[in-house]
Amino acid sequence: MNIWRVVACAVLLLVVSLSLAANWLAPAGYAKQYREAADSAPSRQHWLGTDDIGRDRFARVLYGTRISLLLAPAAAFLSTLMAALIGGMAGYLGGSWARGAMALTDLCLSLPWLFLLITVRALMPLNASPMVSVLATFLILGMLGWTSAARVLCASAGSLRDSDFVRQARALGIRGSRLFWVHVLPNLKPVLYAQFWISIPAFILAEANLGILGLGVAEPMPSWGSLLRELEGLVSVGEEPWKFVPLVLLVVVVTSFQFVLSRQEELAA
């Protein structure tokens, strides 16, 4: 394992640990409004200053990191699972099954997903609590994000279908689901892992994009997306550099994921 990968793992571990320790590290809850100190610069009381309505930015970064970092992998797991079932099965069965599944995948890929997300978000019950809205946002992301992975898995499963060991298994009389679960799926694991790791930064960014549109996680709960909205209208980096902390964190985490990911891709190859 090269040094960068070790550093990336360490960074991810540190960020996750800090976010999990938010209850102890943060000086206040993420929703507490210090209205007399709204939009203030970093101070001893507020290490990263406060946001527009006086909420401690450091607390919001910690809690927001927790939400984005814990739920993005959950969404990635869901989308990879769906990709495995749809793409893996289609590749394994081949023929019209594969063509049908890939047509469905192409159709889903061609959908304007942003508008779809906005529409789905608009149809959600209004009185959903912030936590439910967080879960729903990532659930929707997970359910819509399986398409690219499904294409890769379909191709991989297709190549496995005609491999020697599968032919041998068939010759021994192994058929149907047993063949899929025992012989095909375990051999898809490296591809599945790679797809899982690829999806995590994609979902973090997707949630951030939704947050920038004001359609992500509901107030007062923070997420990286909602924190990044503070950068709207900021004219120069030097003006209020502490507001860039969520962006820096996002870049660092996504980059770290990429380093870890390259290892997964090597394993998959």
Next chain:
Amino acid sequence: MAIMRRTIALSLLPLAVIVIGMSLSGTAAAQGELRFCLRSEPKTFDPLKVEDDASMAIRYLTGGVLVRLNRQTQVLEPELAQSWKVSKDGRQITFKLRSGVSFSDGTPFSAEDVAYTVQQLMDPALHSATGDAFRSGPGNVETKIISPTQITITFPALVAGLDRQFDQVAILSAHSTRKEMAVLGPFMVADYKPGSMVMLSRNPNYWRTDAQGRRLPYLDSIRLDIQPNRDVEMLRFKRGEINLINSLDSEYFDKLAATSPQFVHDAGPSLDSEQMWFNEVSRAPLPQYKKNWFRSATFRHAISEAINREDLSRVVFRGHAQPAVGPVSPANKFWFNSKLQPEAYSPDTALKALQDDGFRLENGTLKDKDGNEVVFSIITNSGNKSRERMATMIQEDLQKIGIHVNVVTLDFPSLIERMTQSFDYEAILLGLTNVGLDPSEQMNVWLSSSENHQWNPSEKAPETAWEAEIDRLMRAQAASADAKKRKESFDRVQEIAVEQAPFIYLVNRNALSAVSASVHGASPVILVPQTYWNVDQLTVK
């Protein structure tokens, strides 16, 4: 040689006199180009079809009107009409027009053009929003040309504030082949590149002159760049690429004030308000117990009292807003009911009023008499940071009296669909932009039968006694030509609105603008268009 020199000098003298004379009584010397941004594409150049802000700006800059509301004094002043008279029954208006005025293409202006414009405006097939303001009863509008400079217009029923309505009516030429492109205003459309810019050039035939007899406007041209992004607009202003920003957010205002305080102007509370309201529609898909809360004036009042408006003004708008009093902003000097005061922030009083009404506080959670937890959602439009912040602050304010609020941001079409079609919402936080001063322009909000009666639209008959009273008072003020009586009626409407709180008025935003030092003659005001209301007297150096 001396004689020859004298001869040349004498022969040049008439030429010099002509040149000097031209500069004194003719067109003013070139005074530059004014540049600013339109935040959307203009939907039309036809002044009678205007509905959007961008088209409205172009109408203001190019259209000639009979009378103009002075945006600074709020007094109606003569323009193309030298004088006018409204009949006692408020149905008829007679204009005495200026003579010797021509459209930008040279076509002479006369009473015939006014008659043509009014007939076009009132044509039902045109669906003119400007024309709707004159439609007060069934029947046709009659125009009678008394002479080329005098015309009488008779409406089928009384039109409240009849003369003021003509501030929005740009006169069209009855004979020009250039149709709506022949104008009587200070500028005319010279070029239009969709998605990019509208170029206006000076109207050489504009009728107005300054005190020295020089023909206005001073400016040669106005370049209107179509730029929806406010960040880009701000950057361009800072770089000096545009000369003014007509409506600034408080955040941008403070940033600009920090570096260039001489450029920014806070004209005080505007006519615009931010408000929230509860869904009182009887057929709304809400549980009955929630409908009972929302239809209770005590509940609405308690919510209003529990909201800290001072904090909203100070934190969200950085002090560039005032706690709202009621339906009319104090900026509307004549129509504002000065007896009214902003709702005092008092969560304790609010909680007590709710407890007196059967609600009870259990473990920090408010419950109604049937044990239902008081939880509701507030919707606002996504992308509007001020409203999102206000909703989040209200969420915390109401938490103090045990009410749990869910803040939901929706894209605008979804919000409007819930508000006007499905009625599937509990509370909405939005703003109201008031362009006009006259209460008749709010008829569509206050009449219970109106589609824009937001808290309970299109009622077949008023569902409450106070709504019936508001209906009566609004019709009474609209049916009277007596300003004092109208004021009395509308004062009472404002009082009822505050007593019953169908709208919970939050703040009146200040009119904030920015004007670069290169613009001379600008004097920003609260009425639209704040910065260029006296455009014919502006210069850019």
